[in-house]
Amino acid sequence: MYNVAHVENSKCTAEKGCRLCIMYCPEADTILLNPETQKAEIVIQRCKGCELCVIVCTTAKAITMHPVDGATGNILLGHKQGEVAGLGQAYAG
Numbered sequence: 001m002y003n004v005a006h007v008e009n010s011k012c013t014a015e016k017g018c019r020l021c022i023m024y025c026p027e028a029d030t031i032l033l034n035p036e037t038q039k040a041e042i043v044i045q046r047c048k049g050c051e052l053c054v055i056v057c058t059t060a061k062a063i064t065m066h067p068v069d070g071a072t073g074n075i076l077l078g079h080k081q082g083e084v085a086g087l088g089q090a091y092a093g
């Protein structure tokens with residue numbers, strides 16, 4: 001399985017001071033505060049798919065998990081996490 005997190009800007013409240021996902025993500029420098037948008041932003045190449053950020057963002061529900069195209073490295077926002085099994089992707093570590 002190879003899923004990564006994605007922040008929906010319209011739901012993220014980082015501009016009001018929330019930093020929960022940034023604080024709790026166990027991978028260094030994987031969730032950053034975008035200085036222009038003032039929203040949390042996932043560095044998908046670094047995300048390990050642990051979903052801790054989804055769990056801590058319970059109020060805003062701004063983070064969802066999506067599969068990654070193994071060939072291009074692009075996040076497949078049109079696909080929900082549950083569909084990843086059908087894509088036959090391997091966890092790249």
Ligand code: SF4
Nearest residue numbers: 012013018021057060
């Ligand atoms: S926990 Fe949710 S609302 Fe808070 S900064 Fe992260 S994505 Fe935004």
Ligand code: SF4
Nearest residue numbers: 025047048050051053
């Ligand atoms: S899924 Fe895990 S590694 Fe990826 S951004 Fe969220 S907390 Fe960090």
